[in-house]
Amino acid sequence: MGILDWAIVLAYGLVVVGIGIVANRRQTSTDEYFRGSRQLPWWAIGFSIIATSFSAAALLGGPGEGYNNGFLYLQLQLGDLLGYGLVIALFLPFFIQLNLTTAYEYLEKRFDAKTRSFGSLCFLLFVIARLGGLLYAASLVVATVTGLPLAWAILLVGIVSIAYTVAGGIAAVVWTDVLQFAMIFVGLAAGIGAAVAGVEGGLGRLWQMAAEANKLAVVNLSWEPASIYSLPTALFAYGILAFAVAGTNQQSVQRYVSCDSVAAGQKAILLGWFSGMVGVAGTLLLGVLLFGFYRINGGLPADTPGDGILPHFIVNYVPPGASGILVAAIFAAAMSSIDSALHALATCMTVDFYDRYFSPRNKPQNDPQTDPQTDPQDETRSLRVAQGLIIVWGIVGIIAAFYVANTGRNLLAFLIEYAPLSLGPLLGLFLMGVLIPRINATGAFYGTVAAIMLVIVGTQTGWFTFPGIWRSAITAPLAVGLGWVISLLGDVPPARSTKGLTWREWGDRPH
Secondary structure (H helix, E strand, O other), X not given: OOHHHHHHHHHHHHHHHHHHHHHHOOOOOHHHHHHHHHOOOHHHHHHHHHHHHOXXXXXXXXXXXXXXXXXXXXXXXXXXXXXXXXXXXXXXXXXXXXXXXXXXXXXXXXXXXXXXXXHHHHHHHHHHHHHHHHHHHHHHHHHHHHOOOHXXXXXXXXXXXXXXXXXXXXXXXXXXXXXXXXHHHHHHHHHHHHHHHOXXXXXXXXXHHHHHOOOOOOOOOOOOOOOOOOHXXXXXXXXXXXXXXXXXXXXXXXXXXXOOOHHHHHHHHHHHHHHHHHHHHHHHHHHHHHHHHHHHOOXXXXXXXXXXXXXXXXXXXXXXXXXXXXXXXXXXXXXXXXHHHHHHHHHHHHHHHHHHHHOOOOOOOOOOOOOOOOOHHHHHHHHHHHHHHHHHHHHHHHHHHHHHHHHOOOHHHHHHHHOHHHHHHHHHHHHHHHHOOOOOHHHHHHHHHXXXXXXXXXXXXXXXXXXXXXXXXHHHHHHHHHHHHHHHOXXXXXXXXXXXXXXXXXXXXXX
């Protein structure tokens, strides 16, 4: 890292903080802070949707995937398309037309308060654990490519993310996500350019070497349930997991409810998917080209992991200027995931717990037509609570990152293995509400809890032997089935719990 590289990284950081300061001047209410007063353009929200999930791990893992497996990872984008399509078809109108702030408000309107709190708690536990892993992974990369001590890198990434997220709310998060996603593409272009310029024969020679090594195949039609490189697994198992993430995760839902109409939400989601596909394809292309590059230039060290290929390339082969761009891109990918997690945590804790149980602005929740009765003092109090929570959870994330650094425990691997235990049943909970009017609050709550317990016990005892990636596809329908059976033993839900809240009631559904 030379002076030019550091100047590029510093300039990028100043622009990000500046966006937060500008956005802060517009903060007058919690609606502005949580949803941007529903005035953010759909295209910005679309880029923000994909930037949220495009973490530093994705930016580093993509080239590793391309290097080792070619373009086969691109099949997962078909699963993402299926997941986003189901969100558009089943959930999006309810999220937007019911004027929600969090996804879990729907669960109280359709069922009851304990079901809403349970759904929100499942999300909170998942994101709190994920936050430490995200911050550690991002800081490790920043430390590797810049030479900073890991502790300083953790503090740098954490403090910058906290600062502009607190200052600007969802507007700052969305606009910095747009900048960050653009920076990712600039970084990929710089990496591809450096690889092509680093060999005689350029792109044609690198592409030929990849073709000779069978790195250009995109589709694998074989039935391999445990492999994400199999199209059926990528389409169905990963597709349902993507549906759960996109349809029940507040980090995604917060973008949808910031749109001013269902049509705008649909365009934002489809743009998010398309730009994500292009981004993934770009990271895989860089990895495929690096395969040929290292074949020509003596190969990689034997112990280089997949996500270490790009950092090794930056440190050893990328020229000044391009190094700074790539480091800024990694920094951008890291912060676009961390800021989203912090803001979603604060939103859920403020809206689903503080406002619901402790604030004077509490209101009846079972009437979908009821709007909150706000008071300026209540607005100010809730806004300060949300900002304080971002700081608190940002500090918790920094501490968790130090814990991971000191113990070597891999929280991300834990989350990949066990995230479907919450996301799958949570998806089942929303499907119960939208699709089956006969399911009541008791059935929804206890059916979901029973599904989680059955999967945990079945996994630990060996009753269930299906691969981890299929857990959401198994547990979601299991939760729906158990919820329906339990509901049949109880009362039919009252009309206020289904009117305008299920797809079956065509005349009363949202328009």
